[in-house]
Amino acid sequence: ARAFPLTRPLGMDQLPRQNHLKAKRKPFQLNVMVVGESGLGKSTFMNTLFNTDLNDTSVPRVPQDTKTVDITPVHFELEEEGVKLNLCLIDTPGFGDRLNRKEDVQPILEYIDKQYAAYYNAERSSEFRRGIIDTRVHACLYFISPTGHSLKDLDIETLKELSSQVTVIPVIAKGDTMTEEEKVLFKKMILEDLEYHKIPIYPSAYPDDDRDDMQETLQHVPFAVMGSDSLVDLPNGQQVRGRAYRWGTVEVENPAHCDMIHLRELLIIQCLHELSDLSHHHHYHGYRTSLLRKDGR
Ligand code: GDP
Ligand code: MG
Numbered sequence: 001a002r003a004f005p006l007t008r009p010l011g012m013d014q015l016p017r018q019n020h021l022k023a024k025r026k027p028f029q030l031n032v033m034v035v036g037e038s039g040l041g042k043s044t045f046m047n048t049l050f051n052t053d054l055n056d057t058s059v060p061r062v063p064q065d066t067k068t069v070d071i072t073p074v075h076f077e078l079e080e081e082g083v084k085l086n087l088c089l090i091d092t093p094g095f096g097d098r099l100n101r102k103e104d105v106q107p108i109l110e111y112i113d114k115q116y117a118a119y120y121n122a123e124r125s126s127e128f129r130r131g132i133i134d135t136r137v138h139a140c141l142y143f144i145s146p147t148g149h150s151l152k153d154l155d156i157e158t159l160k161e162l163s164s165q166v167t168v169i170p171v172i173a174k175g176d177t178m179t180e181e182e183k184v185l186f187k188k189m190i191l192e193d194l195e196y197h198k199i200p201i202y203p204s205a206y207p208d209d210d211r212d213d214m215q216e217t218l219q220h221v222p223f224a225v226m227g228s229d230s231l232v233d234l235p236n237g238q239q240v241r242g243r244a245y246r247w248g249t250v251e252v253e254n255p256a257h258c259d260m261i262h263l264r265e266l267l268i269i270q271c272l273h274e275l276s277d278l279s280h281h282h283h284y285h286g287y288r289t290s291l292l293r294k295d296g297r
Contacts, residue, residue: 027077027084029134030272031115035108035162036143037154038094040173044227045143046089048241048252049264050076071111073135078268085268090137095158105158112137112165116287136284138275139202139267140166143173144222148186151193159199165287167202167278169266170194175224175258176243176250183224190222203271206278214270216262223259223266228252 034042071092078085090111095104115136122132140162144155151159162168170190172178178186194201203211203218211218232244232251242251250257267275 027086028272028276029086029088030268030276031073031088031090031135031138032267033090033092033108033112033137033140033166034143035092035105035140035158036094036173037145040094040143040145041225041227042094042143042173043091044229045141045173045225046074046091046227047229048227049089049260050078050087071107085272087268088135095154105161109161109165112140112162113287116284119284120288120291134276136279137166138279140168142168142170144170144190146172146174146178146186146224148178148182150189151197156193156197156199159194159201160197163200163205166283167206167275168200169202169263170222171263172222172224174226176226178224187222187224202275202278206274206282208274214266217266217270220259220262223263225260225263226250226252226258 034046036042071090073088073090076087076089078087092108092111093104119132119134119136142155142159142162144151159168159170172183172186172190175183200206201222203221226243228241228243230241230244231239232242232249233239234249240249240251240253242249242254242257252258252260255261
């Protein structure tokens with residue numbers, strides 16, 4: 001991976017919760033996975049999230065074939081003002097294509113488990129002192145179809161399984177297809193649904209009293225996201241990444257149009273540490289405990 005140009009600074013130099021000096025020596029690691037039904041725009045989203053330069057052919061891209069068939073981690077190296085972030089985006093095959101839909105989720109759960117196993121083995125070997133490369137999934141973005149209806153059974157089952165293994169952040173796919181009013185109602189309904197089914201999601205299920213500076217971001221949960229592969233010319237001459245309709249353009253980076261900026265801020269600025277801490281102290285510890293119990297130790 002090499003550092004790649006961003007069309008706009010991400011603000012990593014602000015990292016309010018991080019130890020700046022430490023960061024300058026050792027890069028941060030963030031591993032984000034996307035899961036959801038096929039066709040919801042997961043692959044497009046990954047290529048959009050960090051607003052990499054579309055014209056730069058050296059920027060790694062998540063393949064956008066009609067159906068993602070494998071679990072494919074793509075590595076990026078972000079650098080801003082001496083702060084380094086190793087970012088791994090993990091695209092997963094959209095499920096719901098096959099007859100037995102539940103089966104589609106199995107390889108995803110296995111991938112998550114394998115990363116815990118790898119960490120566990122590394123921890124017990126001499127590699128430990130030299131620093132382990134953390135490939136564990138720190139956040140799993142779960143794509144919800146913008147139907148305006150309650151969560152589907154398949155979503156509920158999948159969310160239950162995922163949330164028992166990783167930190168899940170639900171997002172509304174193709175946010176550009178809903179009106180503002182629809183979005184507000186849909187968000188409320190999803191949150192109620194999740195609560196009713198006792199599905200632990202981030203951040204509500206992981207209380208932390210150090211989130212005062214995040215209130216602005218958190219009021220947009222669950223984030224309505226969107227993806228786009230093209231730059232659109234606005235009437236004012238500006239070029240933005242967005243989706244052009246006959247009546248106008250929905251802009252990825254405009255907070256009045258969708259929540260991408262808020263989600264990006266949460267992932268790499270506000271909650272970077274918290275997410276990797278949770279992955280280690282909550283999910284990985286749970287994994288380790290269940291392993292030891294299985295071994296009868
Ligand atoms: P995946 O199967 O979830 O990976 O979905 P893809 O990223 O392959 O996208 C599926 C289709 O949806 C493509 O035709 C995309 O152009 C389109 N698409 C992707 N993101 C969005 C979005 O945010 N809004 C809308 N309206 N369409 C999108
Ligand atoms: Mg895909």
